[in-house]
Amino acid sequence: MSATETDVRRTQPEGGPTRVAVIQRIVPETPESATYWSTWRDGDGEGYAFEAGQFNMLYVFGVGEVAISISSDPAHPQRLGHTIRSIGRVTNVIKDLRPGDEIGIRGPFGRPWPLHEAEGGDLVVVAGGVGVCPVRPAIETAMRRRDRYRRLILLLGARTPSLLPYQEELDWWLATMERLGVELHLTVDEPEPGWLYGAGVVTTLFPKAQVEPARTTAFVCGPEIMMRFAGKGLLEMGVPPERVYVSMERNMQCGIGLCGHCQLGPYFVCADGPVFRYDRIADLMEVREL
Amino acid sequence: MLYLDRAGFGDLLRSLADAGYELIGPTVRDGAVVLEEIEGVEDLPTGVGEEQGPGAYRLTDRPGGRLFGWAHGPDAAKRFLFPPRELLATVRRNGTMRVERPEEERPFAFVGLRACDLHAIEVQDRVFMDLDPAYRSRRERAVFIGVNCAEPGSTCFCASMGTGPRCTTGFDLALTELEDGFALEVGTPRGEELLSAVESRQATQAEAAEVERILEAATARMGRELDTSDMPDLLYRNLEHPRWQEVAERCLACGNCTSVCPTCFCHDVVDGVSLDGEVATRTREWASCFSAEHSWAAGEVVRGSRAARYRQWLTHKFASWIDQYGTSGCVGCGRCITWCPVGIDVTEEIAAVRAADGEVVRAG
Numbered sequence: 001m002s003a004t005e006t007d008v009r010r011t012q013p014e015g016g017p018t019r020v021a022v023i024q025r026i027v028p029e030t031p032e033s034a035t036y037w038s039t040w041r042d043g044d045g046e047g048y049a050f051e052a053g054q055f056n057m058l059y060v061f062g063v064g065e066v067a068i069s070i071s072s073d074p075a076h077p078q079r080l081g082h083t084i085r086s087i088g089r090v091t092n093v094i095k096d097l098r099p100g101d102e103i104g105i106r107g108p109f110g111r112p113w114p115l116h117e118a119e120g121g122d123l124v125v126v127a128g129g130v131g132v133c134p135v136r137p138a139i140e141t142a143m144r145r146r147d148r149y150r151r152l153i154l155l156l157g158a159r160t161p162s163l164l165p166y167q168e169e170l171d172w173w174l175a176t177m178e179r180l181g182v183e184l185h186l187t188v189d190e191p192e193p194g195w196l197y198g199a200g201v202v203t204t205l206f207p208k209a210q211v212e213p214a215r216t217t218a219f220v221c222g223p224e225i226m227m228r229f230a231g232k233g234l235l236e237m238g239v240p241p242e243r244v245y246v247s248m249e250r251n252m253q254c255g256i257g258l259c260g261h262c263q264l265g266p267y268f269v270c271a272d273g274p275v276f277r278y279d280r281i282a283d284l285m286e287v288r289e290l
Numbered sequence: 291m292l293y294l295d296r297a298g299f300g301d302l303l304r305s306l307a308d309a310g311y312e313l314i315g316p317t318v319r320d321g322a323v324v325l326e327e328i329e330g331v332e333d334l335p336t337g338v339g340e341e342q343g344p345g346a347y348r349l350t351d352r353p354g355g356r357l358f359g360w361a362h363g364p365d366a367a368k369r370f371l372f373p374p375r376e377l378l379a380t381v382r383r384n385g386t387m388r389v390e391r392p393e394e395e396r397p398f399a400f401v402g403l404r405a406c407d408l409h410a411i412e413v414q415d416r417v418f419m420d421l422d423p424a425y426r427s428r429r430e431r432a433v434f435i436g437v438n439c440a441e442p443g444s445t446c447f448c449a450s451m452g453t454g455p456r457c458t459t460g461f462d463l464a465l466t467e468l469e470d471g472f473a474l475e476v477g478t479p480r481g482e483e484l485l486s487a488v489e490s491r492q493a494t495q496a497e498a499a500e501v502e503r504i505l506e507a508a509t510a511r512m513g514r515e516l517d518t519s520d521m522p523d524l525l526y527r528n529l530e531h532p533r534w535q536e537v538a539e540r541c542l543a544c545g546n547c548t549s550v551c552p553t554c555f556c557h558d559v560v561d562g563v564s565l566d567g568e569v570a571t572r573t574r575e576w577a578s579c580f581s582a583e584h585s586w587a588a589g590e591v592v593r594g595s596r597a598a599r600y601r602q603w604l605t606h607k608f609a610s611w612i613d614q615y616g617t618s619g620c621v622g623c624g625r626c627i628t629w630c631p632v633g634i635d636v637t638e639e640i641a642a643v644r645a646a647d648g649e650v651v652r653a654g
Contacts (some may be wrong), residue, residue: 061383062563062570087589251587253559258421260556261577261584263606265526266613287529289598 018059018104019044021080023097029165033085033130035071036094038103040078049077051112052137053247053275057255058082058094059104066090067252067270069134070108074141080105083133083165109255110274113138113245118217122151124209124239126230128202128222129158130165134247134274135221143180152182153209157202157222159189185209202226203233213238220278221247228285231278241279248273248281264290291493291501295471298488300331302435302463303401305487311399311433314370316363321349323363325370325400334402335360342443342513342624344633358402358467361443364629366407366552370398371428372414374576378559381570397431403461404439405454406446406623410552412460416615417555433480436461440504444513445624447637451518453621455508466501473501514624516637517644521618522609524644529601532651533642538597540632545578547626547634548603553611553619556584579603604639 021038028034040048050056055069066088072081086095097103115123115138123142127135142152154177158164164186166173177184185205187198198205202222216239220230227246234244250262250269257271265284267273284290294302307313307330315328318335328334339352340360352359403411411429418425436457439448448454457464462481465472473493476482493501548554556577563570577584580599585592593599611619620636627635 061381062561062567064561065559085589088586249588250592251585256421258417258555259558259577260579261558262587263602263610265605266522266610268614289593289595290529290602 016106018057018106019048020102021045021105023099023101023103024079025099026097027168029083029167030085030130030163032087033083033165034095035081035083035165036097036103037072037079037081038105039080041102045078050074050108050137052115052141053113053134054108054110055134055252055255055270055274056080056082056105056107057109057252058084058090059106060090060093060097061102061104063093064090065104065106065253066094067109067255069247069274071133071136072140073144074137075144083130085130107255109252109270111272111276113219113247113275114217115141117243118142118219119148121149121215121217122153122212123149124151124153124155124211124216124218124234126155126202126205126218126220126222126234127157128226128230129163131222131226131247132156132165135219136166138219143176143182146180146182150215151212152180153211154182154184155187155202155205155209156185157187157189157205157226161188161192161195164188183209201229203229206233206237211237211239214240217243217245219245219247219275224248224285227278228282231282231285235278242277244278245275246278246281247275291498292474292476292485292490293468293471293493293497294465294474294488294490296331298490299465299472301488302484303328303330306399306401306433306484310396312396313401314367314398315401316358316360318349322347323349323360325363325365325367328401331357334358339441340443342445342628344445344627344635345630346633347628356467358437358465359441361439361441361446362404362407362623362625364550364625366550366623366625367400367403367411367434368414368552368554370400371411371432372418372425372555372576376424376574378572378574381572383568383570394427397433398428399433399435401435402437403434404448404623405436405457406439406448406451406621407552408434408436408457408460409448409451409453409621410623413553413615413617413619413621414555416617433484434461434463436464436477438464438466438501438505438508440467440508442508442512443624443628445627445635446512446622447514447516447624448622449509449512450514450516450637451618451620451622455512456505466504468497468500473497514627514635514637516620516622516640518608518618522605522612524647525605525609525640528643528647528649529605530650531643531646532649533639533646534597534601535651536642537600537634537639538595540634541580541596541600542631543580543596543599544631545580546629546631548578548580549576550625550629551607552621552623552625553607554578558583579606604636607636608640 020041025037252270253259257268262269339350439455461477607619
C-alpha cells in the first residue's frame with residue numbers, strides 16, 4: 001500500500017476528490033425525506049461550485065455513495081442542501097445521521113438546467129412531489145435574477161399535501177414570490193381538510209396558470225410518468241419542443257459515465273443528463289422498462 | 291514477414307519474464323483453455339483442440355502438438371486489465387479520512403491473444419482510458435503478442451464484425467503458427483525491441499503464402515455470421531419487438547454472457563468496513579445488466595423483466611455502444627453463445643428481429 005496525503009481523497013477513479021462536509025441542520029420534509037444542510041470542513045470547500053440541476057455523490061464512511069441532486073442555491077456553494085428520500089441502502093443510513101456528523105461529497109456532476117435559455121421569456125417550472133428538490137436551485141437562481149425573465153411561473157403538485165417538501169419555508173416562499181411577482185400554483189391529487197389550494201394532477205394547472213406557450217421555457221421534474229404527461233401537455237399547448245426540459249433519475253454510481261448503470265438508450269444519465277431536452281428522450285420515455 | 295522457430299518462441303517468452311513482465315497466456319485448467327500466469331511454452335495447451343457450440347464447450351485431443359490449435363476459452367484480457375474485483379481505495383477514519391491506493395502491479399505480457407480479443411481491448415480503451423488511471427497504467431505498460439486464429443469455433447463470427455481472424459491492430463507482435471514454428475509480424479517499435487532478444491529470420495515466400503492460406507481457410511470455416519447492416523437503427527426501432535419476450539422465456543438472467551464478454555464494462559463499487567469500524571474499503575466489482583439491482587433507482591427496479599434486461603444488453607452491445615463510443619460493442623468472439631447455459635445465440639436473436647423488422651407487441 002502506498003499512502004497519499006489527506007488532500008487527495010480520491011475514492012473513485014477520476015471522479016474528483018471526495019471532500020468532507022459537516023451536517024449542520026436536518027429539516028424533515030415529507031414522511032420519507034429530509035433536507036440535510038451542510039458546510040464544508042475547514043478548507044474542503046475551496047473551489048467548489050455547482051449549477052442548478054447538478055448532483056453530488058454523497059459518501060457515508062464504510063457504507064457507500066449515493067447520487068443526490070443539490071437542492072440549495074448555487075449562489076451559496078459553501079452551504080449545501082440535499083433533500084434525501086430514505087429508500088435505499090445508503091440513504092437509510094443517512095437517515096440516522098445527526099448534526100455534527102461528517103459526510104463525503106464528490107461532485108458536482110451532470111448537466112444543469114439551461115437557465116440562460118429561458119432569459120427574456122417566461123420560465124415555467126413544473127414539479128411533482130420531491131421533484132421540486134432538483135429544480136429548487138433553478139427557482140432560487142431565477143428569483144435572484146428576476147429582471148432577466150418575463151413571467152416566472154411555478155406549478156407544484158404532489159399526491160397528498162404531506163408529500164410536498166419545503167412546507168416549513170412556505171410562508172417565506174409565498175412572501176418572497178409575491179414581492180418578486182412570481183406566480184405560484186399548488187395542487188394535490190388527494191386533498192385533505194385544510195388544504196387551501198388546487199386539486200388534481202399538476203397538468204391541470206397549465207390552463208389555470210395561463211401559460212403563454214410561445215414565450216415559455218419549461219423545466220419539468222417529478223416521477224417519470226408525470227414528466228411524460230407534462231412534457232406532452234406542454235408540447236400540445238404549443239411550447240416549442242426545444243424549450244421543454246426534464247430531469248431523469250437512474251441508478252448512478254460513478255457520476256462520470258463509467259459504471260454503466262444509468263443508461264437510457266444511448267445516454268448515460270449521469271453525464272449526458274440528468275437534465276435532458278424533452279424532445280431528445282421523449283420516445284425513450286415511452287418504452288417500458290428501458 | 292519474419293519467421294521464429296519453436297525454440298525462438300520459447301526464448302521470447304523467457305526474455306519477457308526476465309524483463310519483469312508477468313506472462314499471461316493460455317493454459318488448460320478445469321477442462322478449458324483459460325488465461326493465467328504461465329512460466330513459459332511448457333504451460334501452453336499443447337495438442338489441445340476445442341469443440342464449441344451454443345451452451346457447449348469441450349476440449350479435444352488434437353494430434354500434431356500445436357500450441358494454438360483452438361479458438362479461445364472463456365477468458366479475455368479483460369480479466370487482467372479490468373479485473374473482476376479491484377480495490378480502489380482504503381479509507382481510514384482516524385480523525386480525518388485518508389485514502390490509500392493499491393500499489394502498481396508488475397506489467398503484463400499477454401501471449402496468444404486472438405484478433406477478436408485484441409479488438410476487444412481497443413473497445414474497452416474507449417471506455418476506460420480517459421476515466422480510469424489504473425486501467426490506463428496497466429494497458430500502457432502491457433505487451434501484447436497476438437496469434438492469428440486458424441481454428442475458429444462454431445460460435446465465432448469475427449469475420450462478420452471485421453475483427454478477425456487476422457490480427458490487424460493492438461499487437462506488438464503477431465504470430466501465425468506453422469508446422470514447426472511461427473510466421474511473425476511486428477506491430478510496434480516495442481515489438482521490434484522484443485525481437486532483439488531472440489533469433490528470427492525473414493520468412494520464405496512459401497511460409498508467407500501458408501499464412502494467407504491458413505487465414506483464408508479460417509475465414510471460410512467461421513461458425514456463424516451476423517448481418518450488421520442498419521445498426522444501430524435496426525435495434526432502436528425494434529424496442530417493442532415480440533422477440534424480446536420470446537428470448538426472455540429461455541434466458542435465465544444468469545449473467546454468464548456479460549462475464550465472458552470481453553467488452554462488457556458495467557461495474558459496482560462495493561463498500562466494506564473493518565470490524566473495529568476504523569478502516570473502510572471501496573472495491574470495484576463487475577456488474578451485470580441481467581441483475582435486478584443493476585437498474586435499481588429511486589426505490590424501484592427500472593428493468594424488472596428478463597425481456598427488458600436482455601433487450602438492454604443486446605441493444606447496448608450492438609446499437610447504443612455505437613452512439614456512445616463510435617464502435618460496436620461486439621467483436622464476434624461468440625463467447626456469449628458458447629457459455630450461455632441455454633445456448634441463446636445473439637446472431638440468431640438479431641436475425642429474428644431483422645426478419646420481422648417493425649413488429650410490435652404492446653406489453654400488457
